Amino acid sequence: MPVDEIDAFSGDPNFMTSLARGLAVLQAFDLRQRSLTVSQVSQATGIPRAAARRCLYTLLQLGYVAEQHGHFSLRPKVLTLGFAHLSSRPLAAAAQPLLDRCRDRLHESCSLALLDGGEVYYQARAETTRIMSIALYVGTRLPAYCTSMGRVLLAALPEDELDKYLARTTLHPRTVKTVTSVAKLREILVGVRRQGYALVDQELEVGLRSIAVPVFDRHGHVVAALNTGTQAARTPLRDLTQLFLPELRAAAAELRQ
Structure with a gap:
């Protein structure tokens, strides 16, 4: 608290x-x-x-x-407390046209976020015109443990930092699908680290699915995450890995250059 x-x-x-x-x-x-x-x-x-x-x-x-x-x-x-700073960051500026491209190709909203104090912090976003029940914008904060970008960023933490995060974080059930077991979350993060992406199915909000990939710097360190969110009723899980994942990975690769 x-x-x-x-x-x-x-x-x-x-x-x-x-x-x-x-x-x-x-x-x-x-x-x-x-x-x-x-x-x-x-x-x-x-x-x-x-x-x-x-x-x-x-x-x-x-x-x-x-x-x-x-x-x-x-x-x-x-918004004046942080929006100008956020929107002027080099990474956010570089990511915006790539997010716009992903949005136009996938017809879904796309975002870039960092990890800050155990939360994902939205730095840039390209929105579709569809109405979603959860409003997201630059500066939005969401819990890391039940979001795709959060899991990508948590998976990149050194073990001691991840231990500290899990020790101080209560895994509240946002939906009936939210993973609230520390052991299970650790297992998921191992998989995220191995496969290079995170997929979350209705753990943050019922009806919302998302997939995220890491953004690396030139030294191979994860510095941010890119994701696309969609409605479960409209997009089957296989589309997230078969259609969305390649676009996100291509954008992340361009950001690294």
């Missing part, structure tokens, strides 16, 4: 607890919790209710959140 990470710095005179709390409050809003009350923010972060209220009040006055009938939601201004 965020409050535990904040409390770990107790006694450090250079650590700004109020700033850390404000950032934790911002991160409490996600794709499932777009509108929160003070009590819900307090529960999600572990921050005392009075402190959570002050954080929300400050963010409201600065224009980062909106409030209606006691429910708070993020305003577009929050």
Whole structure:
């Protein structure tokens, strides 16, 4: 919980607890919790209710959140905290035309993401016009353990870093198909490392399938992941490996050059 990470710095005179709390409050809003009350923010972060209220009040006055009938939601201004930086990154800029090409050939949305704090962090995206129940955009964060890009990136971690990730991460069942066994996830990651791609079938959200490949730097280190997501009702599993995988691998190979 965020409050535990904040409390770990107790006694450090250079650590700004109020700033850390404000950032934790911002991160409490996600794709499932777009509108929160003070009590819900307090529960999600572990921050005392009075402190959570002050954080929300400050963010409201600065224009980062909106409030209606006691429910708070993020305003577009929050994108200024990171969007310009993300969209200007060399890797994201280089990936965008390749993602656009994959989208046009596969007729599905394609994304590039990095691993950050145990989550996949979307750096670039090419969207189709189809409506999906889960909204994804540059800056989106999703849990690594149940996403195809996350598993590609976890599989590339040194064993000691993977051990630390698994020790601090609770594998919540996002759907009935979500793998929640650490032993099973380790087994899956061994397979991902061996085969060079990850396929996830409705573990993040019912009806959503995705496949991802690693992006390597010139030294052979995995620095990012590319994926394509599709609806299970429209795309059989075999198409992900037979049709989508070659396109993703070709794009990843071009990014490495």
